[in-house]
Amino acid sequence: MGLFILRRLGVMILTALCLTFIVFWLTNLGPNLEKLAKTQGNARMSDEAVVTWLDNRGYSQPLPIKYGQWLGVLPGYVIEGTDGETRARCQEPGQPMEEISTFCGILQGDWGYSTVFKEDVGEIIATRLGLTGKLMFWVMMVMVPGALIIGVLAGMREGSRTDRSLSTVSIVTTATPEYVSGVVFISVFATATFGMQWFKGTATGAMDDANFENFFLPVITIALYGMGYIARMTRASMTEVMTAQYIRTARLKGVSFPKIVLKHALRNALIAPFTVIMLQFPWLLNGVVIVETLFNYKGFGWVLVQAAGNNDIELLLGVSIVSVFVVLVTQLISDIGYVFLNPRIRIS
Amino acid sequence: MEALTWTGSLGAILNPVLMVLVGLLAVAIVAQIVLGFFAPAVTLQSNPDGTLQSRGGALGFFENAVKWLFLAVVALIVAYIVVPLVMPYGSAGIVGEMSKRFLPVWIALIALFAVSIYYKRKLGLYGKLFDSTVGMIGFGLVMFWVFTAIFVGLFDMIATHDYLTQVSGLKNKGPGVPVPDGTAGDIPHYLLGGDNLARDIFSRVVQGSVFVIAIAPLATIFAFMVGITLGLPAGFYGGKLDTVLSFLANLILAFPVILLFYLLVTPEIVLTGIPSYMAAFLFVFPLIFFGVLLNSRYYTQPKKRNLILFPVLGVLGWLYLSVINQPGTVIDFLPAWFDLFDISILVVFVSVVFVNAPTVFRIVRGLTLDLRTRDYVAAAQTRGEGAWYIMLWEILPNARGPLIVDFCLRIGYTTILLGTLGFFGLGLSSESPDWGSTINEGRKLLLIFAHPALPPAIALLSLVLGLNLLADGLREESLKD
Numbered sequence: 048m049g050l051f052i053l054r055r056l057g058v059m060i061l062t063a064l065c066l067t068f069i070v071f072w073l074t075n076l077g078p079n080l081e082k083l084a085k086t087q088g089n090a091r092m093s094d095e096a097v098v099t100w101l102d103n104r105g106y107s108q109p110l111p112i113k114y115g116q117w118l119g120v121l122p123g124y125v126i127e128g129t130d131g132e133t134r135a136r137c138q139e140p141g142q143p144m145e146e147i148s149t150f151c152g153i154l155q156g157d158w159g160y161s162t163v164f165k166e167d168v169g170e171i172i173a174t175r176l177g178l179t180g181k182l183m184f185w186v187m188m189v190m191v192p193g194a195l196i197i198g199v200l201a202g203m204r205e206g207s208r209t210d211r212s213l214s215t216v217s218i219v220t221t222a223t224p225e226y227v228s229g230v231v232f233i234s235v236f237a238t239a240t241f242g243m244q245w246f247k248g249t250a251t252g253a254m255d256d257a258n259f260e261n262f263f264l265p266v267i268t269i270a271l272y273g274m275g276y277i278a279r280m281t282r283a284s285m286t287e288v289m290t291a292q293y294i295r296t297a298r299l300k301g302v303s304f305p306k307i308v309l310k311h312a313l314r315n316a317l318i319a320p321f322t323v324i325m326l327q328f329p330w331l332l333n334g335v336v337i338v339e340t341l342f343n344y345k346g347f348g349w350v351l352v353q354a355a356g357n358n359d360i361e362l363l364l365g366v367s368i369v370s371v372f373v374v375l376v377t378q379l380i381s382d383i384g385y386v387f388l389n390p391r392i393r394i395s
Numbered sequence: 396m397e398a399l400t401w402t403g404s405l406g407a408i409l410n411p412v413l414m415v416l417v418g419l420l421a422v423a424i425v426a427q428i429v430l431g432f433f434a435p436a437v438t439l440q441s442n443p444d445g446t447l448q449s450r451g452g453a454l455g456f457f458e459n460a461v462k463w464l465f466l467a468v469v470a471l472i473v474a475y476i477v478v479p480l481v482m483p484y485g486s487a488g489i490v491g492e493m494s495k496r497f498l499p500v501w502i503a504l505i506a507l508f509a510v511s512i513y514y515k516r517k518l519g520l521y522g523k524l525f526d527s528t529v530g531m532i533g534f535g536l537v538m539f540w541v542f543t544a545i546f547v548g549l550f551d552m553i554a555t556h557d558y559l560t561q562v563s564g565l566k567n568k569g570p571g572v573p574v575p576d577g578t579a580g581d582i583p584h585y586l587l588g589g590d591n592l593a594r595d596i597f598s599r600v601v602q603g604s605v606f607v608i609a610i611a612p613l614a615t616i617f618a619f620m621v622g623i624t625l626g627l628p629a630g631f632y633g634g635k636l637d638t639v640l641s642f643l644a645n646l647i648l649a650f651p652v653i654l655l656f657y658l659l660v661t662p663e664i665v666l667t668g669i670p671s672y673m674a675a676f677l678f679v680f681p682l683i684f685f686g687v688l689l690n691s692r693y694y695t696q697p698k699k700r701n702l703i704l705f706p707v708l709g710v711l712g713w714l715y716l717s718v719i720n721q722p723g724t725v726i727d728f729l730p731a732w733f734d735l736f737d738i739s740i741l742v743v744f745v746s747v748v749f750v751n752a753p754t755v756f757r758i759v760r761g762l763t764l765d766l767r768t769r770d771y772v773a774a775a776q777t778r779g780e781g782a783w784y785i786m787l788w789e790i791l792p793n794a795r796g797p798l799i800v801d802f803c804l805r806i807g808y809t810t811i812l813l814g815t816l817g818f819f820g821l822g823l824s825s826e827s828p829d830w831g832s833t834i835n836e837g838r839k840l841l842l843i844f845a846h847p848a849l850p851p852a853i854a855l856l857s858l859v860l861g862l863n864l865l866a867d868g869l870r871e872e873s874l875k876d
Contacts, residue, residue, distance in 0.1 A: 058642070061642075062642075062645065062646055062649055065646055066646060066649060066650060070654075070658065073658045073659075073664065073669075074658070076663065076664065076667050076669075077667065078663035078664070078666045078667055079663045079664075081663075082663055207431075208427070208431065208458070209428065209431055212424075212428075215529075218860070218863050218864060218867060219860060221863060222807065222856060222859040222860035222862075222863045223856055223859075223860075224811040224814060224815070224855070224859070226814060226815065226818045226831070226834055226838075226852075227814075227834070227852040227853075227855055227856050230834055230837070230838055230841065230848045230849065230852045231849065231852055231853075231856075233838075233841050233842070233845075234841060234845035234848065234849055237842060238841070238842055238843075238845045240845040240846070248841065248842045249842075329648075329649070329651065332651050332653075333651065333652055333653055333815075336651075336653045337653075337815070337818065340819070341838060351651075351653065351654060351657075352653075352657075352819070355654065355657030355658065356657070358661075358663070366654070367651075367654055370651045370654065371649055371650070371651075374649045374651070375649060378649075
């Protein structure tokens with residue numbers, strides 16, 4: 048087991064390094080840097096001015112060196128610019144040259160500086176992640192119990208009418224991407240068109256003060272899309288368990304049906320959905336980006352759109368580290384958890 | 396000209412009936428579900444004289460009620476579609492006029508279903524689809540949009556106005572608004588109203604189906620070619636090849652899709668030519684696939700092989716060069732007369748294929764791992780068949796069931812991805828009538844005017860739902876044998 052976790056951790060770190068390198072490479076391509084220079088410096092810069100601007104700020108170093116500096120394994124650059132000013136990667140504003148540290152990268156906890164928000168990337172990500180965490184918490188609170196109940200009810204009597212209607216409901220929810228259900232929900236429940244103006248169509252107010260009225264629509268929009276998939280997996284796992292020998296034995300002994308479902312079937316039927324729920328996290332991230340854009344909720348997904356739209360390199364890298372980390376950690380947890388939950392694998 | 400109401404004079408009769416029936420249906424369904432937990436199941440009782448009698452009690456009553464009420468509602472909805480066809484213009488309201496516009500689609504659908512159901516025993520898996528209600532509903536929804544796309548794209552039929560023409564005074568006007576006199580168009584109304592640039596929403600939505608129906612299946616086919624060509628050897632040989640390919644696939648899968656789109660589909664990246672190189676790499680897989688497929692089958696008869704292989708490769712190669720060759724990008728070497736077509740949205744196409752291919756790879760690899768231990772593989776190995784023959788002519792046909800089901804689901808997922816790209820305004824011009832862009836345009840004023848965003852949203856939902864139901868029906872039917 049220990050070796051298994053170690054190997055998975057190794058693969059995980061390798062994957063994270065590769066992915067961040069790809070993001071680093073794509074954001075540091077020539078045209079992107081030129082755009083950065085023109086937005087940060089002067090929109091009418093000549094080509095030579097762009098080159099010196101980039102030279103002075105260390106953007107023209109070879110890619111692996113820049114990546115190493117960003118990672119914190121190579122010393123940050125100190126460049127005496129053509130304009131006479133000396134700039135260093137690790138220099139805090141107003142810090143004298145002698146005091147700056149040699150290394151400053153992700154490993155030292157220095158995430159860089161956002162060119163769009165004019166703030167430390169670490170701070171931006173921490174606050175925005177907190178807001179998205181709040182959203183995700185409620186999504187999970189709605190999605191997981193809802194999906195499990197639908198799946199178990201549908202799966203306990205395979206082929207019954209309850210099963211067929213609930214399965215249809217879960218197919219409908221998986222066929223509705225967030226930008227469709229969100230638009231439909233807003234038009235139906237937040238505008239006067241249908242006379243059911245029960246909720247607010249924007250969640251901006253929910254950032255400080257979340258209540259049912261302004262937070263329900265974004266939560267249910269994300270939850271519905273993932274719900275159908277988890278419910279179908281739960282149903283499949285439940286139908287499989289319900290045909291097992293020990294369920295038949297229990298029925299022959301005369302155990303009542305509700306008791307069989309709750310005590311005998313449920314525990315075994317919930318192993319597979321656990322993996323599925325964990326693997327849903329990467330998909331939820333997509334949903335978060337769409338819903339936060341649609342409902343104007345300024346969380347992590349909104350920051351991703353802002354950073355990517357403006358080629359804010361360090362912020363974008365920070366965002367991708369966090370999202371890649373979330374994806375890989377949930378994969379790891381789902382693998383390890385599956386082994387722990389399933390005695391058949393654990394013992395062999 | 397007066398504005399159209401939703402159902403016109405037809406609605407005066409049908410609307411109250413529909414309301415009552417839907418209300419009763421809802422009550423009956425709720426009662427049935429609630430009773431379903433408590434009452435004993437409906438069973439059949441055999442009488443001594445040999446007849447069967449249903450023994451239902453309250454639950455049985457509600458089950459019958461639901462069945463008949465549902466049929467009545469469906470009949471009523473059919474009436475909403477059929478009756479307006481014989482009514483004069485405008486008297487059947489917006490719904491009636493839309494039904495008239497879709498007349499060619501209805502005829503094509505009825506013809507297709509009639510022929511398919513008549514010959515269903517001779518049509519293999521496709522015929523079996525018509526045994527499952529869910530599958531038929533899904534197929535109907537999908538074919539509705541396919542026929543719409545064909546009639547709009549090839550024959551220019553269904554759309555009422557030009558999808559780009561702006562008519563002053565119709566900005567954000569609600570459904571059924573009359574257009575000013577002298578405006579070009581087939582009918583004097585905007586059936587679903589005007590959007591925030593005063594363009595006809597109905598025409599834009601039907602025009603958008605052309606984009607989706609043309610791109611989504613094609614991109615999915617390309618993703619399948621890539622996934623199959625790499626997944627078969629990874630699963631069949633295993634070892635280092637498998638480790639490397641699986642690592643790469645997981646690498647792409649660990650990327651959040653939207654971040655990847657934002658990184659790939661920006662004008663700056665297009666300038667560097669990365670999408671063109673990716674296209675050149677990804678689109679070579681169909682060539683490899685068909686080359687290996689035909690060669691492994693006919694290499695013992697070189698004459699026949701040459702006769703088949705070289706024309707196929709020639710045509711595919713020409714198509715390949717035409718696709719990747721874009722004037723104004725890094726790959727621009729073909730003379731204009733040799734370049735068949737230009738795809739302005741190559742970057743969208745490439746990124747959708749790129750996102751889908753790893754998942755297909757994983758599915759194919761898993762299926763191959765399972766199938767390579769089968770007896771027919773061992774038999775083929777004993778016969779001395781080559782590895783690629785076994786993969787492509789023994790394993791692949793036997794993996795077709797799950798692959799066909801996944802193909803349907805994946806077209807739906809590709810549709811969602813295309814919508815996502817449109818929703819974030821990536822890679823598509825803002826004038827493009829595709830559903831994602833139209834939703835994006837509509838959502839900006841959603842709280843004031845809800846009508847521009849809803850029709851494309853419902854169109855996209857119905858197509859994806861149709862594909863999912865179709866996949867479900869296919870899965871059910873393919874599991875039966």
